[in-house]
Amino acid sequence: MTTSYDHFNLIFRGGTVYDGTGDEPFNADIGITGDRISALGDLSTATANDEIDASGMAVSPGFIDVHSHDDFHVLSSPDVEHNTLQGVTTLVVGNCGFGAAPYESAAGRLGELFKLPPGVTPWDGYAGYLATIDQVKPSLNVAALIGHNTLRLDAMGDSQEVPPSIDQVTHMAGWVAEGMDAGAVGFSTGLVYEPGRFSTTDEIAAVATVSGGYRGVYASHIRNEGEGLLKAVQEAIIVGEMSGCSVQISHHKASGSDNWGAIERTLEIIEAARERGLHVSVDQYPYTSGSTRLAAVLQNGAFSDGSGGFGLVKAEDVLIATAPGYPSHEGRSLESFIKEWDLPPEDAAQKILDEAGDDVYVVLFMMDEGDVRRVMAHPTTMIGTDGIPVGSKPHPRAWGTYPRILGHYVRDESVITLPDAIHKMSGMPADKFQLAGRGFVKEGAFADLVMFDPSTVIDTATYEDPKTPPVGMPHVIVNGVPVVRDGVHTHARAGRALRLGLE
Ligand SMILES: [Zn+2]
Numbered sequence: 001m002t003t004s005y006d007h008f009n010l011i012f013r014g015g016t017v018y019d020g021t022g023d024e025p026f027n028a029d030i031g032i033t034g035d036r037i038s039a040l041g042d043l044s045t046a047t048a049n050d051e052i053d054a055s056g057m058a059v060s061p062g063f064i065d066v067h068s069h070d071d072f073h074v075l076s077s078p079d080v081e082h083n084t085l086q087g088v089t090t091l092v093v094g095n096c097g098f099g100a101a102p103y104e105s106a107a108g109r110l111g112e113l114f115k116l117p118p119g120v121t122p123w124d125g126y127a128g129y130l131a132t133i134d135q136v137k138p139s140l141n142v143a144a145l146i147g148h149n150t151l152r153l154d155a156m157g158d159s160q161e162v163p164p165s166i167d168q169v170t171h172m173a174g175w176v177a178e179g180m181d182a183g184a185v186g187f188s189t190g191l192v193y194e195p196g197r198f199s200t201t202d203e204i205a206a207v208a209t210v211s212g213g214y215r216g217v218y219a220s221h222i223r224n225e226g227e228g229l230l231k232a233v234q235e236a237i238i239v240g241e242m243s244g245c246s247v248q249i250s251h252h253k254a255s256g257s258d259n260w261g262a263i264e265r266t267l268e269i270i271e272a273a274r275e276r277g278l279h280v281s282v283d284q285y286p287y288t289s290g291s292t293r294l295a296a297v298l299q300n301g302a303f304s305d306g307s308g309g310f311g312l313v314k315a316e317d318v319l320i321a322t323a324p325g326y327p328s329h330e331g332r333s334l335e336s337f338i339k340e341w342d343l344p345p346e347d348a349a350q351k352i353l354d355e356a357g358d359d360v361y362v363v364l365f366m367m368d369e370g371d372v373r374r375v376m377a378h379p380t381t382m383i384g385t386d387g388i389p390v391g392s393k394p395h396p397r398a399w400g401t402y403p404r405i406l407g408h409y410v411r412d413e414s415v416i417t418l419p420d421a422i423h424k425m426s427g428m429p430a431d432k433f434q435l436a437g438r439g440f441v442k443e444g445a446f447a448d449l450v451m452f453d454p455s456t457v458i459d460t461a462t463y464e465d466p467k468t469p470p471v472g473m474p475h476v477i478v479n480g481v482p483v484v485r486d487g488v489h490t491h492a493r494a495g496r497a498l499r500l501g502l503e
Helices: 103-109 126-136 148-156 166-182 201-212 229-243 263-275 294-299 334-341 345-356 369-377 397-412 418-425 427-432
Strands: 007-017 026-033 036-041 047-053 058-061 063-065 088-093 141-147 186-190 217-221 246-249 280-284 289-293 318-322 361-365 381-383 449-452 475-478 481-485
Touching: 007 036, 007 449, 058 418, 063 381, 088 475, 103 148, 126 141, 126 166, 141 148, 141 166, 148 166, 148 186, 148 201, 166 201, 186 201, 201 217, 201 229, 217 229, 229 246, 229 263, 229 280, 263 280, 263 369, 280 369, 289 294, 294 345, 294 361, 318 334, 334 345, 369 381, 369 397, 381 397, 381 418, 381 427, 397 418, 418 427
Parallel strands: 007 047, 007 058, 063 088, 088 141, 141 186, 186 217, 217 246, 246 280, 280 381
Antiparallel strands: 007 026, 026 036, 058 449, 289 361, 318 361, 449 475, 475 481
16 A cells, blocks of 8 residues: 555545445545545655545445436436435436436436436437436436336337337347447346336347346346245346346335245345356345335236235325425325325325326335345345435435435444445445446545545435435545535536446
């Protein structure tokens, strides 16, 4: 740990460094030159243009949010405050089968989250999307997955319930090739959503094979997180084995109280696949509630027989997060509408959709705390927010995921250790998604860093008041530039598009 430099742009002095490997921390100063960490060690005689006193504080790699839906949000709100203020320096967008390209299918038909902001020119494929990221320059880095639902809309239009023709599969595969060539990091599905839920395993594997040729990831919101959970995990593994992709099971959970505990079995299935040589891992947000489109909950029969992808969901466990044009609906439970309108759950949900349109999002309380902890503690689990920062009462995970793990689950509950938590938030996802030069604190790596106080860091976002930043996390650096300083966003736009395997 010596250096030939004696002057830096920025030095973190006296911090405890958690380097992203999962190893025990060490004390070191961190010297930054340009966009890189240029020295690590005792820099007490060195000078710098800018210094941060890190004594008593933890300094770690910036967090990599492996499960983001901010594909368009990074363009319309490029400060991306909900993420940057909680220490996130890189997003992996394009999850659950919803991607940013081809543009027409992404923006035209997939709702409010996927609207192009004014002043940004539409792109065609992923080369264009990633170029647009570099042009707009959000405050953090963006890596992209290619979304199956989006490609299926593009290939098949409105005739979604039939299998695709050979030509239509070729059309989808062509877009995956375009995306992977452009630097996308893999391919995603969302098999509880339309149109993906009409697809077969063979179709998915055929299209995913293109991603496998680049050693890309297959990330899946699996077909069933309720009573069909085990089969759905097995399907994701089969797609990995058929396509050559490494597998990422998104927001891993057992949904619906009848299915709680099934996580023990899924983790065994995952471990067995890893022993066979398949790289399978999962991600998680640290809450017992999820959030999704109300239309999808209804389509999956969650209020009737519970055999669909969400299991059985009780109306009192559903909160309206976002209802375009009906802000007074937001924050209310579905149960309250059932009483007011004297309708059964399905009809009340349908009435809300009829009034407010398809872009209604809900928060669903459907997980077991024991399962959440079991998933968190598993060595294959990394962290993602699954944030959907729209409407007035979005799920608090969009603002609170990382500080909630560091404060609640690491410090207060000892579910995982701090070095392990940092590894799950940085080094592990950087390796999985082939984000070269990211995810670790070491000489030569990109200077994506976060400083926090392990004794005070905590989330403050709640279901009632979900858009609040954490405490105890004062500084966030992206590519050597402070984007959060003393807990305040600097409006620096230091992010860039990340391309598979390239620095
Ligand atoms: Zn999902």
